[in-house]
Amino acid sequence: MLAQFDSFGNFEIPQITLCNPDGRALGILSNLSDRQMNIRFNDLSDLSFTIQRGAKECRCPVYEQVEPFRYLLVDGIGYFVITDVSVSEEGNDAFKTVEASSCEYELNNIQLGYYEGTYRFYSGDDSDPKNSLLSDIMKRLPSWRLDTDGIPAAVAARSRTFDTTDQTVYAFLMTELEEAYECLFEFDILNRVIRVYDRYQYDNRTDICLSTEDVLQGLTLRTKSDEIKTALLVKGGNGLDILSVNPLGTNLIYNFSYYATEEWMDAALIEKVKNWQAHVDALTSSENSAFQVQRAEISKLQGRKAEKEGEITRLKQELSNLQVQQSAIISDTASQDIKNANLKALHPQILAAKSALSTAEGALSSIQTQLNTENDKLLALQKQVRLESVFTPAEMEVLSRFIQQGAYTEENITKQDNMSYEEAQAQALELYNKAQSLLKTISTPRYEYSVETASFVFQKEFAHLTSQLKSGCLIDIRLSEEDIASLLLLEMAVDYDGRSLSLTFGNRYKLSDPSALFNDLVGGSIAKTASTVEYLRTTFDFKQQKDDLDHLAELKDESINLTHNMVVNADNQVMVIDASGINGRRAVIGEDGLPTGDYEPEVLKITNNTIAFSTDDFETTETVLGKNLLPDGATTPDGKNYMYGLNAKLLMGDLIIGENLKVSGEIEGRLINAKGLTVNNGVTDTLRVDENGDVSLNVKSLSITGNQVATQGDLTSGINGLQIGSRNYIKDSVSRTLTANSTSDWYYNNLYTGLENTQYTFSVGKISVISGSATKVSVLIYDVNNAKLIQTMYLNVSNSKQQISFTPPPSSAALSLLIYAGVAGSTAGNSLKYEHMKLEKGSKATDWTPAPEDRSYLVNTLSPTQADGLWLGSDGKLNITATQIKAGRLQSKDGSSYFDLENGKIVGKNAEMTGSFISNAIYNGNSYTTKVESAYGSDGMGISYFKNSTKLGGLFSNALGGLSLLSSGSLGMSSLNNTVSVTGNASSTKNGAFYAGAGSSYSWSHITASSSATASHTIGVRSDTGAYYRSQSGLTEIYYKIYHAENMQCGEAMVPNGSLSGSIYTGETTVYFSPAFSKAPRVIVTPRTGAPYTVQAAVGGPPTANSVKIIVQRNTKTADGYTAVQWIAVEPR
Secondary structure, three states, rough: OEEOOOOOOOOEEEEEEEEEEOOEEEOOOOOEEEEEEEEEEOOOOOOEEEEOOHHHOOOOOOHHHOOOOOEEEEOEEEEEEEEEEEEEEEOOOOEEEEEEEEEHHHHOEEEEEEEEEEEEEOOOOOOOOOOOOOHHOOOOOOOOOEOOOOOHHHHOOOEEEEEOOOOOOHHHHHHHHHOOOEEEEEEOOOOOEEEEOOOOOOOEEEEEEEOOOOOOOOOOEEEHHHOOOOOOEEEEOOOOOOOOOOOOOOOOOOOOOOOOOOOOHHHHHHHHHHHHHHHHHHHHOOOOOHHHHHHHHHHHHHHHHHHHHHHHHHHHHHHHHHHHHHHHHHHOHHHHHHHHHHHHHHHHHHHHHHHHHHHHHHEEEEEHHHHHHHHHHHHHHHOOOOOOHOOOOOHHHHHHHHOOOEEEEEEEEEEHHHHHHHHHHHHHHHHHHHHHHHHHOOOEEEEEEEEEEEEHHHHEEEEHHHHOOOOOEEEEEEEEOOEEEEEEEEEEEEEEEOOOOEEEEEOOOOOOOOOOOOOOHHOOOOOOOEOOOOOOOOOOOOOOOOOOHHHHHHHHHHHHEEEEEEOOOOOOOOOOOOOOOOEEEEEEEEOOOOEEEOOOOOOEEOHHHOOOOOOOOOOOOOOOHHHHHHHHOOOOOOOEEEEEEEEEOOOOOOOOOOOOOOOOOOOOOOOOOOOOEEEOOOEEEEEOOOOOOEEOOOOOEEEOOOEEEEEEEEEEOOOOOOOOOOOOOOOOOOOOOOOHHHHHOOOOOEEEEEEEEOOEEEEEEEEEEEEEEEEEEEEEEEEEEOOOOEEEEEEOOOOOOOOEOOOOOOOOEEEEEEEOOOOOOOEEEEOEEEEEEEEOOOOOOOOOOOOHHHOOOOOOOOOOOOOEEEEEOOOOEEEEEEEOOOOOOOOOOOOOOEEEEEOOOOOOOOOOOOEEEEEEEEEEEEEEEEEEHHHHHHOEEEEEEOOOOEEEEEEEOOOOOEEEEEEEEEHHHHHHHEEEEEEHHHHHHHHOOOOHHHHHHHOOOOOOOOOOOOOOOOOOEEEOOEEEEEEEEOOEEEEEOOOOOHHHEEEEEEEEEEEEEEEEEEEEEEOOOOOOOOOOEEEEEEEEEOHHEEEEEEEOOOOOEEEEEEEEEOOOOOOOOOEEEEEEOOOOO
16 A cells, blocks of 8 residues: 555555565664655666664664665555665764665676576476476465466467576566567566566556546656657568568568657548558458469478478488498498499389489479479569559658657577478467567557646545556546546656655556666666667577677578588498408499599598597597597696697587687687676786776786876876776855845755766765755756756755755756755755865766866875875875975966966965064165064054165054055054044145145045935945935936846746737737846836837736746737747835
8 A cells, every 4th residue: 555544544654564585574763854655567666765873762673684685574555675775873863764676676786697599488387497487486485376267378388599698587577588489477466476567458447547636746758759760670580580471571560650640741642651551451361362373382392392302301211221331331341343243233112203303303492493483473462562662652752751660589499400380380480470569559649648746645535536547557648628638657756755656657568767668568677779679698608699799690500501501411431440440431433333442532431439530541640539638747636647638620519518718829709708707817817897897907017008107106297187996066166155145045056067868976075054954955957048957856964975966857958956055945044064075977986087078287296205296185185295306397387377487487366374574675775674573563463665674654554444555755644433533734735635625724525334325425335235326516416326137137028919800910928037136126128129110018917936928919910820029127115
């Protein structure tokens, strides 16, 4: 049950019990949060949650026992296997984030043996795997039970051919078996029962109908039209094809039914396509069609051909027996006269046998001629219904644009060498029908519907609906008022703590994987290319099927076939058995058909421990099988001077198994398939690759193309282009602080723009709170340009490193990664610090490194333990230890700040120092000194000016917070208690820092601050929201206000023509501000048009902080149906 309720009708979150693999319960889990479950059809389901250890008085008693490989029993749903546990600590408490998969996951840990041959799916007879393949597999699953009564009879009776090894049970069931036997497997994880369904008969219908009138809140439809195939190139196993059973006479089949509508084609072409398709279907379905009659005639001739071939085989055997007698007479020790007499008596029998064989071969040739004639007739019929024969060139030009071709190879439907013609035809017909069924499915788009619903599963009144919810069931969805679709429920995503439910539907049996075409029809681990439906093996131990070895395989097969023919047709063989062993050779026959007494030089010799072959009458030996003596006094570890084996110049075969392989020379080919690889130099392993793909090197030097050489402790020739680990896509990632003001609930930083459709991992070394009460932060994938949310993820405020992995969907717009100052929507008042952020491709978080764009330095010494050195610390900071730096220039990345070591010049944006800074200069014999003091002196802290050690004056900050400008001349200025005073005489003030007027009396204007635009003042400043300026000339006063850029937004909206009322078209649209203002702005709108008298735009109603409505009225319609309106919104202060 997805949801349970107590006696008062309140929803109860299912109880989770921790268990050992043996089923023994260890305890009920408590202190849980973030409980989420994804229940999938025909795939693994998963469960995740966070468990808190808790204080002593409320501690979870089995917290420490929550670890991988233990099981979780979810009340009313079933068992899950814990696959991953990550631990984090906060203060004195600890947390575990737990991930688990439904318990059929354990089938991934059970390996299957080698299956080769033809197997029936199920019969209940488990004495021979070929009688019941599923029974044999179930022997390896003692903790699971097969629902034998529910296996469809049609599925049980199907037989398929396999040649596979070393697969897990789960992979074999969900890939090979589901595809080969056209079935579906369902795992009951509560009762541990495996059920089987016929793929084409599966119908688990409910009486649920969801619509926007009840629980349906949002519906997203994704049409996978890029996966449509209207043509398939069909192949079977062992060279099986469909040429003779396909009415088109090719290995291509077509289905244009999806496009044969008025939406895609004109009426004439639609009718012609439908008529052609109906005609092709009739040729295969009707036994009286010309195509089927011709196939029957060919089948009869093939039967006669097979009989004649059998007769020829018998005659060849009889002739061979006579030739053996002839060889025995020749080898006999009788006198030559007796042997010649016997040979003369045998000779007529040999001639008669050869004559009978010749007659039979002539009859076979005649049958073959008839067969060729009938095959030509069949081909003529097939050509009549081919596309190019039915459709005109102009129609083909159009129709060809609807041909989207894929390839379908079904290795499990095959032909054997010992099959009769009728049996091979039956296999070809089955392959043809299966390919047609597949094409019927994939010639229409695959739809996926993501549904956001009201939380009806958590409400008692909808319990009658909830009880029917099950992955794989059929549910009616009201797409519109007149359109109801029955869709397959592929996934239910339940957030128990957030009380939300998301449903995903489709018209196929699996969720899509964008990296694999047609992956919804078979298991996810099967390899496929982007335009093919190849059902291939992922294991490779016993059958090499790679393109790199195709040529060698053909060479081996051709060689063995030629040798086979040579052996079968051998004659005049003479075998002599004496004390030296068995000697075999071929006699030379003269023109009269009698032996000449000579023998060919190729000889076979068999002794008690050796079979040897020679091509020169054993002057030398070509091949030895058996006991081989070792040369040069060599011995085996047990002291023997020989070894048994094969010594030959040529070795061909499918498989070589052994402990050691030593090769002198080169190994041709590019494929080595092994579970691990080790290269040893006689002392140590220099290269090791384990079965997981991890590589370890133990070398003194490593050369890399690009003139990059790395040695221990030293990196020369530069580091550009050498990437260890994964690059960081986030710039300035050492530390960032996000501070939201008291009204900013959506405060964020854009970390990176340009996310691709590939897997990324985002990691943060530490997230700490400076102010506010945030415990979590939001991480979003966002389409900023279109203001569209793609995905939301969360991280905890923690001192520990955290990571999340994600794969953005394909998008034509640039997607961004955003991080918020807390949870999005409630960031107001939060200030958070993020340290060592990293965004990298892949599923594994590596150690933090800065983005390459942040590195404006060259690291030439990597060891910080040396006396002098330059290195990059783990905190991302550059460390320098140097006794002296003699020359050069240190500068910032943009060059605006630098220290020139040649002339001592320092240029910088900011500088920090302690103590004092002194600059000296000599002018006209006088010594002038400028001294900057950070320590508090008699005049305060500031800048002093000296001439020959006598202070001339300075600028100082005094102890009371004022500013003093002191001069030994005629002007002084000081600031104290929020007032500014200037002292000096008339004659010197004009030459000083201030000038107020003429004459001997100087009147100073007042400088005051005011927050009001109407207050009387000369200059008023309001620094937090803007600035007011007032100037007075006579009786005219002018006020100005300057707005900050962040208080203003502008843009252009496309307003539809709308409806016609009288002679006026009225349309409207709503513009949404991004981000929203803190309060309603002032909005101005104006239409963009070359005829302003025909259109007017207005603001429709008061704007809000989030949006504004724009209304357009015009007396003519635009061609594209829209009016462009430009708008400006300014938030008042």
